[in-house]
Amino acid sequence: MSSLSAAPFGRVVTAMVTPFAADGSLDLPLAARLAQHLVAHGSDGLLVCGTTGESPTLSWDEQLALIKTVLDAVGEKVPVLAGTGSNSTAEAVEATREAAALGAHGALVVVPYYNRPPQEGLEAHFRAVAASAPELPLMLYNIPGRTGCSLHPATTARLLDCDNVVAYKAASGNTSEVSALRLACGSRLAIYSGDDGLTLPMLAAGAVGVVSVTSHLAGVELSAMIDHYMAGRHAEALALHERLLPLMEGLFCTSNPTPVKAALELQGWPVGAPRLPLMPADSSVRDTLSTLMAALRPT
Numbered sequence: 467m468s469s470l471s472a473a474p475f476g477r478v479v480t481a482m483v484t485p486f487a488a489d490g491s492l493d494l495p496l497a498a499r500l501a502q503h504l505v506a507h508g509s510d511g512l513l514v515c516g517t518t519g520e521s522p523t524l525s526w527d528e529q530l531a532l533i534k535t536v537l538d539a540v541g542e543k544v545p546v547l548a549g550t551g552s553n554s555t556a557e558a559v560e561a562t563r564e565a566a567a568l569g570a571h572g573a574l575v576v577v578p579y580y581n582r583p584p585q586e587g588l589e590a591h592f593r594a595v596a597a598s599a600p601e602l603p604l605m606l607y608n609i610p611g612r613t614g615c616s617l618h619p620a621t622t623a624r625l626l627d628c629d630n631v632v633a634y635k636a637a638s639g640n641t642s643e644v645s646a647l648r649l650a651c652g653s654r655l656a657i658y659s660g661d662d663g664l665t666l667p668m669l670a671a672g673a674v675g676v677v678s679v680t681s682h683l684a685g686v687e688l689s690a691m692i693d694h695y696m697a698g699r700h701a702e703a704l705a706l707h708e709r710l711l712p713l714m715e716g717l718f719c720t721s722n723p724t725p726v727k728a729a730l731e732l733q734g735w736p737v738g739a740p741r742l743p744l745m746p747a748d749s750s751v752r753d754t755l756s757t758l759m760a761a762l763r764p765t
Contacts, residue, residue: 474603474632474656475545475572476511477675477692478685480504481518483723483730484532486738492528493738498539500735505540508685511675512536513574515549517612518679518723523741526561533568541569551576551607555591559598566599574605574635574677579613585621596628605633605677608643609660619643619650626651635660635677636668644671662688662714666707669695679726680714683733684762709762716758719751729755 482504485496501512514536515521515529524532533548540546548565550573552558562573575595577588596604606625610616616638625631636643637660644657648671659668659676668676669692681688691706717725721744728747730737732755739746747755 472653472656473674475547475605475658475675476509477696478509478681478689479511479513479545479547479658479675479677480509480681480685481513481516481677481679482536483682483727483737484515484519484524485736486741488738490738490741492531493736494531494535496735496737497532497535500730500737501536501539504682504685505544508687508689509544509678509681510689511545511547512540513547513549513677516574516677517549517576517609518726519549520723520741520744521549521551526564529561530564530568533565533570537569541571545571547572547574547605549574549576550595551578553578553581555594558591558595562595562599562602562604566602570602572603572605572633573599574607576607576609577613577615577617582613582615585618588615588617589621589624592625592631593628596625596630600628600630602630603632604628604630605635605658606631607635607637607660609635609637611637611639619646622647622655623650626654632656633658636673637661639664641667641671644668644673648672662717663711666691666695666703679717679722680710682726683717683729683759684710684713687762713758713762716754719754720747725751725755728752729759732756732759 485493487493548570550561608617633656635658657673659665662680665676691703694703
């Protein structure tokens with residue numbers, strides 16, 4: 467498991483896709499093999515049942531089965547986080563308790579979506595989740611483009627009196643979110659980039675790592691970029707950032723995780739199509755991804 471005190475869940479936390487069999491059911495053996503592959507290729511933390519893992523279309527029983535499968539496969543090597551967020555506080559509380567009981571090393575808890583609570587409601591929501599499993603470290607997840615509201619830095623700072631609120635996934639699409647959080651919370655809160663393409667500038671603003679999609683395909687390179695930056699080799703980090711950026715952008719050419727699932731299929735991982743209402747990648751997306759992936763291969 468990671469010993470990086472400043473990055474409690476590792477530097478490169480891959481938000482794992484959920485593999486489906488041909489009939490649409492979970493492919494748990496493939497999920498275990500993919501988790502092992504990711505850990506062997508640059509990931510020092512894994513997130514199961516996040517947005518990339520299609521949590522909105524997974525039943526709770528499916529989510530618990532995935533968490534257990536990945537913990538059994540790699541839980542002795544790297545931290546495994548469970549996505550336990552919901553726009554129902556009662557559901558988020560129950561999911562977080564169950565993830566803790568399974569032995570998850572942490573939970574990613576997204577800002578409640580659709581119902582757009584005020585800051586007081588967000589604070590009460592996260593306090594209830596934190597209290598439900600006080601020994602389980604939590605990463606708060608702010609992604610206003612999907613949730614319809616944003617967790618403010620001042621609210622986040624108040625939540626730091628919950629001992630298990632230790633990290634924050636910043637996915638507002640700008641680096642100023644990191645600076646605002648640092649000013650409000652100091653260094654106690656470990657901030658992770660929620661956008662692959664912003665990882666390097668967010669590191670410069672004080673982030674400690676990334677919750678990544680690109681690491682499914684280029685985890686070694688992404689880890690090297692972060693290592694270069696942390697060691698003061700900024701030119702080398704910038705060169706890798708520029709090399710990876712086309713793929714990072716290509717993986718979000720349509721709704722995540724459609725592109726990354728197609729890219730994994732091109733690599734020989736039969737992870738299946740996303741569940742409706744998402745759609746499989748069309749031929750133009752697959753062709754674009756094939757070209758971008760070929761450009762990353764050593765010449």
